[in-house]
Amino acid sequence: MTQPRVDDLLRRLLVQCAPEQAVMAADIASGYHSGLVLTGAKPRNTVRHLLRTGYDGPLLCDAGRYAGNHPLRAGAGLRRAWTAEQHDLGLVALTDSGFLAPGDWPGLHRLLADARGHPPPLLVTLPLGAGWFAVPAWIDRLVATLNSARLPVAIAIVGDSFTTRYVTRGLVRLLTVTVPVMLLRSDIGALGAVCHGAHAGALATTSGLFVPALLSHHRPAVLARIVERTPELADRWPCACPECGGAVPTDLSPDGIYRHSLHAQLTLGDRTLSARHDVAAMTRTWRTRCDQALALHEKVAELMPPWPVPTSLRWWRDAHPPPVGATVPRQNTYDPRRRQRIDRRA
Ligand SMILES: [Zn+2]
Structure with missing residues (x-):
C-alpha cells in the first residue's frame, strides 16, 4: 500500500457518512474526484471491508467525539492510539479532538501541542463552535496561530453554520491561512469553501433531495409542488444522474433520494472544481452559481409565496474575495517536515 498523503485530498469534495451508508457512498464517490469520510468511534471494520472490496479512493475517519449530547472538550487532548490506528489502516489520520467552545484558546493550543507529538500524515480536527466566527479578531488570531503551528487542519463548524452571515464571512477569512484546511460535516457549503481555497470539503447532509438549480435540499413533495406551479421553469428540474x-426526481425511494443527491452534488463539484489550481476562477464560478440559484429562488418565490429564499446563498455571493496571495495553489507545496514550533504567543 502506498503511503497516503494530505495532498491526495486536494480540491476534493468528499462524502461524509455513517458506516451503514459507507458502501453505497463509496460506490458513488468512486465515480468522481471525491472520497469518503466515515463518522463514528469504531470505523475499523468498515474501513477494512471497503478496502477488501476494492475501494481505492481517499478515506478518512472522523471520531466525532466533539458531537452528540455530551461532547468531549478540546482540553481533554488527543489519543495517540486513535492516530496510530488510522495509520495502521493505511489512512491519513483525522485527530479525535474534542469540541472547541468559542474563545477556548487553551483547548486549541492543547490540540496543536498534542498533534505535534503524533507522526504525520494527519489533519488536526478543530471542531469550532460557530461563535468563533462572530469575532473577526479571533479569526485573525486563529489564522496567525495556525500559520505558526504549520499543521494541516480539518475544521468542523458546530452550530448554525452557513445560515449566519458571520460564519461564511469568517470562514472565507480563515481560508487565507498558509496550511491546508479541510471542512468537515458540511452541506453544499463544502463546495463553496473549496472554491474559496479550502484544501477539501465533506458533504454530510443525509436528508432531503438536492435540487442542483436551486443549490438547496428540499422534500420531494415540495419539488413536486414547484414543478406543478411553475410550468415556465419546466426545463430547470429534470436530472441526468444515473438515478434519475x-x-x-420527485418519485424516488429514500435510498434513491440519497444517491441522487450525492450524484447531483458531486457532478456539480467536478464541474465547479475543474480549475483546480486557480482559486480566483473557482471563486467566480461559485459566486455565479449562487447568483443564478438565488435568481431562480426569487422566481419561485414570486409564483409560490411565501417561499423562503435561502440566505446562505446570499452570504456566499457577497463574501469578500480572498486576497491576491491566496490564489497561488499553496497547498501543493505543503511539506510536513517543515513544521515549526507552535507559537504560544499567538
Ligand atoms: Zn438525479
Missing part, C-alpha cells in the same frame, strides 16, 4: 435518467 433525465426525469424530475
Whole structure:
C-alpha cells in the first residue's frame, strides 16, 4: 500500500457518512474526484471491508467525539492510539479532538501541542463552535496561530453554520491561512469553501433531495409542488444522474433520494472544481452559481409565496474575495517536515 498523503485530498469534495451508508457512498464517490469520510468511534471494520472490496479512493475517519449530547472538550487532548490506528489502516489520520467552545484558546493550543507529538500524515480536527466566527479578531488570531503551528487542519463548524452571515464571512477569512484546511460535516457549503481555497470539503447532509438549480435540499413533495406551479421553469428540474435518467426526481425511494443527491452534488463539484489550481476562477464560478440559484429562488418565490429564499446563498455571493496571495495553489507545496514550533504567543 502506498503511503497516503494530505495532498491526495486536494480540491476534493468528499462524502461524509455513517458506516451503514459507507458502501453505497463509496460506490458513488468512486465515480468522481471525491472520497469518503466515515463518522463514528469504531470505523475499523468498515474501513477494512471497503478496502477488501476494492475501494481505492481517499478515506478518512472522523471520531466525532466533539458531537452528540455530551461532547468531549478540546482540553481533554488527543489519543495517540486513535492516530496510530488510522495509520495502521493505511489512512491519513483525522485527530479525535474534542469540541472547541468559542474563545477556548487553551483547548486549541492543547490540540496543536498534542498533534505535534503524533507522526504525520494527519489533519488536526478543530471542531469550532460557530461563535468563533462572530469575532473577526479571533479569526485573525486563529489564522496567525495556525500559520505558526504549520499543521494541516480539518475544521468542523458546530452550530448554525452557513445560515449566519458571520460564519461564511469568517470562514472565507480563515481560508487565507498558509496550511491546508479541510471542512468537515458540511452541506453544499463544502463546495463553496473549496472554491474559496479550502484544501477539501465533506458533504454530510443525509436528508432531503438536492435540487442542483436551486443549490438547496428540499422534500420531494415540495419539488413536486414547484414543478406543478411553475410550468415556465419546466426545463430547470429534470436530472441526468444515473438515478434519475433525465426525469424530475420527485418519485424516488429514500435510498434513491440519497444517491441522487450525492450524484447531483458531486457532478456539480467536478464541474465547479475543474480549475483546480486557480482559486480566483473557482471563486467566480461559485459566486455565479449562487447568483443564478438565488435568481431562480426569487422566481419561485414570486409564483409560490411565501417561499423562503435561502440566505446562505446570499452570504456566499457577497463574501469578500480572498486576497491576491491566496490564489497561488499553496497547498501543493505543503511539506510536513517543515513544521515549526507552535507559537504560544499567538
Ligand atoms: Zn438525479
